[in-house]
Amino acid sequence: MSTGVERNPRIPLAVPSFGEREVAAVTEAVRSGWVSSASPATTQFEEQFAALLGMPRAVAVVNGTTALQLALIVAGVQPGDDVLLPALTFVAPANAVRHVGAHPVFLDVDAATAQLDGDRASAYLRERYRRTADGCINRTTRRRLGAVLPVHILGHACPLLPLVDAARELDVPVVEDATEGLGATLAGRPLGCLGDIGCFSFNGNKLLTSGGGGMAVTARADWADRMRYLSLQAKNPGLEYVHGEVGFNARMTGLSAALGLAQLASFDTHLAAKRRIAARYVDGLRDTPGIGHVAPAAGVDSAWWLFTLLVDERQAGLDSRALIARLDERGIESRPLWQPLPASPAFAGCDAESWPHAAALCRDGLSIPSSVALGSEEQDRVVRAVQDAVGAARA
Ligand SMILES: *Cc1c(COP(=O)(O)O)cnc(C)c1O
Numbered sequence: 001m002s003t004g005v006e007r008n009p010r011i012p013l014a015v016p017s018f019g020e021r022e023v024a025a026v027t028e029a030v031r032s033g034w035v036s037s038a039s040p041a042t043t044q045f046e047e048q049f050a051a052l053l054g055m056p057r058a059v060a061v062v063n064g065t066t067a068l069q070l071a072l073i074v075a076g077v078q079p080g081d082d083v084l085l086p087a088l089t090f091v092a093p094a095n096a097v098r099h100v101g102a103h104p105v106f107l108d109v110d111a112a113t114a115q116l117d118g119d120r121a122s123a124y125l126r127e128r129y130r131r132t133a134d135g136c137i138n139r140t141t142r143r144r145l146g147a148v149l150p151v152h153i154l155g156h157a158c159p160l161l162p163l164v165d166a167a168r169e170l171d172v173p174v175v176e177d178a179t180e181g182l183g184a185t186l187a188g189r190p191l192g193c194l195g196d197i198g199c200f201s202f203n204g205n206k207l208l209t210s211g212g213g214g215m216a217v218t219a220r221a222d223w224a225d226r227m228r229y230l231s232l233q234a235k236n237p238g239l240e241y242v243h244g245e246v247g248f249n250a251r252m253t254g255l256s257a258a259l260g261l262a263q264l265a266s267f268d269t270h271l272a273a274k275r276r277i278a279a280r281y282v283d284g285l286r287d288t289p290g291i292g293h294v295a296p297a298a299g300v301d302s303a304w305w306l307f308t309l310l311v312d313e314r315q316a317g318l319d320s321r322a323l324i325a326r327l328d329e330r331g332i333e334s335r336p337l338w339q340p341l342p343a344s345p346a347f348a349g350c351d352a353e354s355w356p357h358a359a360a361l362c363r364d365g366l367s368i369p370s371s372v373a374l375g376s377e378e379q380d381r382v383v384r385a386v387q388d389a390v391g392a393a394r395a
Pocket of ligand 1: 062063064065066089090092093151152153177179180200201202203212213214
């Protein structure tokens with residue numbers, strides 16, 4: 001007996017894609033007993049991930065938020081410092097900034113790309129901060145700038161090169177949150193490798209998942225060594241339990257690493273699937289009135305992690321939240337973009353320039369199903385549902 005549910009299963013936003021390789025890898029980890037962070041799989045995952053990005057060093061940790069927190073620490077961010085980051089991002093990087101005791105300074109994003117604008121951010125940096133013998137200091141508040149933290153969102157790239165130049169001039173480290181941009185390049189270079197240290201997450205909805213997990217890549221061997229040390233309770237080498245500083249219990253488990261290694265083997269195919277899905281959405285929705293999408297900046301080869309529509313309510317006849325409801329009625333999961341962080345209760349009172357673009361993107365944006373395994377028939381269902389919702393709203 002077949003039910004409507006079976007004929008028309010719900011289409012999720014972004015779910016992982018596993019095969020027999022993943023099953024075998026996790027089974028083998030359990031069979032061998034190598035499940036903890038002492039597993040050789042964790043080191044192997046670091047080596048293969050570093051090789052994927054062409055970076056000398058990678059450090060694997062329990063999740064992406066922790067990777068960011070430890071990266072900020074090894075980059076020298078101190079309690080009381082400022083850290084620059086975009087107003088529109090998943091909350092993790094802002095939490096990491098607060099967890100090291102630093103102050104987020106939120107900058108607005110570009111209206112079309114939804115990313116921090118590298119030119120505007122570098123102008124802000126040069127205008128508000130100056131280099132002194134005691135570091136880079138805010139001209140008004142006298143607070144030290146500990147780092148800049150550009151975040152690549154939705155699979156596209158923040159055009160950060162001018163910001164990296166300005167940070168170099170001011171002698172401020174660049175910590176890149178490249179989680180959503182894994183696989184994308186800017187000017188031919190992989191995201192996460194353009195600043196001083198790049199962070200990634202392997203949460204379940206990311207392009208590569210290890211269940212939970214995070215990684216930092218860097219060319220700075222001293223930073224990588226300290227990050228690994230901090231992640232292992234800062235235990236000094238040798239038999240005795242001697243701890244050089246206050247550490248963390250944050251190293252990735254072998255069980256996670258085994259899953260991550262298996263996922264690495266499918267990375268190219270999964271990335272190609274994301275790009276194919278995006279191209280098909282662009283094509284299918286081209287002539288739908290009032291329906292645009294977040295698009296990459298020039299020079300970006302995007303990973304298209306989550307395909308995100310932008311709804312012009314006047315043209316489409318309905319707003320993004322109404323479209324989310326219409327899609328939900330047809331068994332299609334979609335999700336709004338994040339509330340601009342300076343508007344959120346958790347970051348009320350933090351320094352921020354005004355954020356009209358972040359607010360407009362949050363108002364108009366919704367991400368639609370983008371799983372690697374999304375089939376073309378399912379995708380056609382999504383496209384038709386969007387077209388029907390707009391058609392009905394305009395009638
Ligand atoms: C998912 C995500 C993270 C955090 O990763 P977790 O592994 O969930 O801690 C950080 N930054 C961005 C931009 C993300 O999308």
